[in-house]
Amino acid sequence: MKQIAIKVSNISVSYDQNQVLTDTSFSLQSGSICGLVGMNGSGKSTLFKVIMGIVEPKTGTITVNGLSLREAQKKGVISYVPQSEDIDWQFPLTVWDVVMMGRYGYMNVLRSPSSTDIEKIKESLHKVQMYGFKDKQIGELSGGQRKRVFLARTLAQGASIMLLDEPFSGVDAKTEAAITTLLLELKKKGATILISTHELTSLTEYCDHVVLIKHTVIAFGKTDDVFTPENVSKTFDGMIHRLAFGNKPVDIHH
Amino acid sequence: MELLLAPLQYEFMVKAIGVSALVGAICALLSCYMILKGWSLMGDAVSHSVLPGVVLSYIFGLPFGIGAFVFGLFSVLAIGYIKSKTRIKEDAVIGIVFTALFALGIVLISKTPSNIDLTHILFGYVLGISNADALQTLIIGIVTLITILVLRKDLLLYSFDPTHARAIGLNIKALHYTLLILLALTVVAAIQTVGVILVIAMLITPGSIAYLLTDKFDRMLVISTAVGVTSCILGAYFSYYLDISTGGAIVVLQGIIFIFVMFFAPKYGVLKRKIKSR
Numbered sequence: 001m002k003q004i005a006i007k008v009s010n011i012s013v014s015y016d017q018n019q020v021l022t023d024t025s026f027s028l029q030s031g032s033i034c035g036l037v038g039m040n041g042s043g044k045s046t047l048f049k050v051i052m053g054i055v056e057p058k059t060g061t062i063t064v065n066g067l068s069l070r071e072a073q074k075k076g077v078i079s080y081v082p083q084s085e086d087i088d089w090q091f092p093l094t095v096w097d098v099v100m101m102g103r104y105g106y107m108n109v110l111r112s113p114s115s116t117d118i119e120k121i122k123e124s125l126h127k128v129q130m131y132g133f134k135d136k137q138i139g140e141l142s143g144g145q146r147k148r149v150f151l152a153r154t155l156a157q158g159a160s161i162m163l164l165d166e167p168f169s170g171v172d173a174k175t176e177a178a179i180t181t182l183l184l185e186l187k188k189k190g191a192t193i194l195i196s197t198h199e200l201t202s203l204t205e206y207c208d209h210v211v212l213i214k215h216t217v218i219a220f221g222k223t224d225d226v227f228t229p230e231n232v233s234k235t236f237d238g239m240i241h242r243l244a245f246g247n248k249p250v251d252i253h254h
Numbered sequence: 255m256e257l258l259l260a261p262l263q264y265e266f267m268v269k270a271i272g273v274s275a276l277v278g279a280i281c282a283l284l285s286c287y288m289i290l291k292g293w294s295l296m297g298d299a300v301s302h303s304v305l306p307g308v309v310l311s312y313i314f315g316l317p318f319g320i321g322a323f324v325f326g327l328f329s330v331l332a333i334g335y336i337k338s339k340t341r342i343k344e345d346a347v348i349g350i351v352f353t354a355l356f357a358l359g360i361v362l363i364s365k366t367p368s369n370i371d372l373t374h375i376l377f378g379y380v381l382g383i384s385n386a387d388a389l390q391t392l393i394i395g396i397v398t399l400i401t402i403l404v405l406r407k408d409l410l411l412y413s414f415d416p417t418h419a420r421a422i423g424l425n426i427k428a429l430h431y432t433l434l435i436l437l438a439l440t441v442v443a444a445i446q447t448v449g450v451i452l453v454i455a456m457l458i459t460p461g462s463i464a465y466l467l468t469d470k471f472d473r474m475l476v477i478s479t480a481v482g483v484t485s486c487i488l489g490a491y492f493s494y495y496l497d498i499s500t501g502g503a504i505v506v507l508q509g510i511i512f513i514f515v516m517f518f519a520p521k522y523g524v525l526k527r528k529i530k531s532r
Binding site for chain 2: 049052053054073074075076078079080082086087088091092093094097101102104105109110111137153157
């Protein structure tokens with residue numbers, strides 16, 4: 001039987017007078033890739049921040065592998081790939097430095113790397129084919145390469161739960177394919193992956209579960225059951241993405 | 255050579271140069287974080303806000319550092335509180351808080367029948383620093399120096415990607431306040447050397463110079479410190495020979511180095527970029 005990796009229970013968040021999330025609940029099993037889908041301003045990124053512990057919810061709890069969020073984070077079981085817009089690419093850091101940050105949790109107070117740490121960093125960089133760029137300043141990389149560096153950081157951390165914030169925005173087709181392959185491989189090894197996205201076209205190819213969000217959970221479940229034109233229409237205020245359903249008959253009134 | 259060593263015969267010069275070099279080092283280290291985190295204005299706020307604290311310390315006969323530290327931190331908390339409770343934007347809030355506190359300091363000085371010399375607080379007076387003040391600066395300086403060096407990687411990660419820092423179990427609130435406390439302590443330590451007005455230069459310029467010269471953070475710390483320490487020692491020297499303000503001399507030197515680096519830095523210099531864009 002599969003273990004529950006992330007359990008989101010009755011989360012509510014409000015900024016000033018704006019209720020951003022209301023009574024949001026869902027849970028993910030290990031060995032699964034789940035798409036978190038919603039419009040801009042749907043509370044999607046707020047939910048991400050709650051799961052990362054950056055935003056305190058007004059009510060509700062997050063449990064990770066049966067532990068409280070803080071305990072789980074101290075064990076380093078959750079990793080995170082940020083949106084490109086959230087990163088200052090002019091920072092004086094090389095590719096190597098960034099991937100090294102994935103290992104800080106394993107190091108002593110001074111964060112001096114052991115030989116295991118170095119090995120893991122090398123291995124992760126090779127895995128995303130970025131080893132040759134290890135001494136480059138991060139701002140000198142292309143959009144796809146930047147994503148791959150942060151993916152390598154996640155791999156170096158070796159977390160069983162991964163959160164990816166818009167991993168496919170500003171990425172070329174080749175990198176998108178490479179990332180997808182890597183994620184599917186990780187899933188096979190038992191990883192739990194939550195991907196926030198508003199690109200629906202290829203979602204069905206790699207997500208086995210979907211959470212549709214519009215200030216609360218519109219629908220949650222297996223992609224085949226839940227990712228219907230009807231639900232997507234509800235999530236996106238009636239605008240059905242034709243591309244997403246190009247191959248299926250679009251029939252809302254079945 | 256003899257002429258160069260002449261100032262070192264005087265105990266006050268040795269003391270002044272030693273204190274300046276230490277202050278130069280901690281300001282320079284911290285400046286790397288200030289400019290990367292975008293906290294330059296915060297540094298300006300803290301440094302101006304310590305003035306009433308310094309004056310009150312004199313009135314109550316406490317070491318000046320205590321009052322300065324309290325008011326430095328108070329300004330930061332006040333800025334945070336006002337920002338979260340009103341619709342005023344952060345830059346305006348910072349401007350309101352630090353000018354109000356600075357003005358309070360001026361008012362207090364004008365009403366204090368004592369021999370506080372306003373110019374010494376505003377612009378520093380390291381050549382005349384007392385043994386007690388030098389010791390105070392030394393203790394604060396060493397504590398700050400060790401803290402920054404031990405936490406340098408955690409503080410860098412916190413500045414770069416706080417969400418990841420949090421994800422691997424670091425206490426980012428603690429890191430945030432550590433950085434603020436370090437800022438307040440550094441300002442306190444620098445008051446005697448360059449004064450509350452010019453300390454902001456020491457908290458921005460060395461880091462900016464280093465940022466134009468390297469893409470590696472550890473190297474940035476080294477370059478920044480080298481610039482900070484060198485300019486402080488030379489500044490103290492020049493101020494002795496030319497009979498000019500020490501703080502002024504230090505900051506002018508840093509300004510000159512910045513202009514030079516801005517144009518001639520090998521990768522990010524204006525000239526190099528011009529050649530590249532052709």
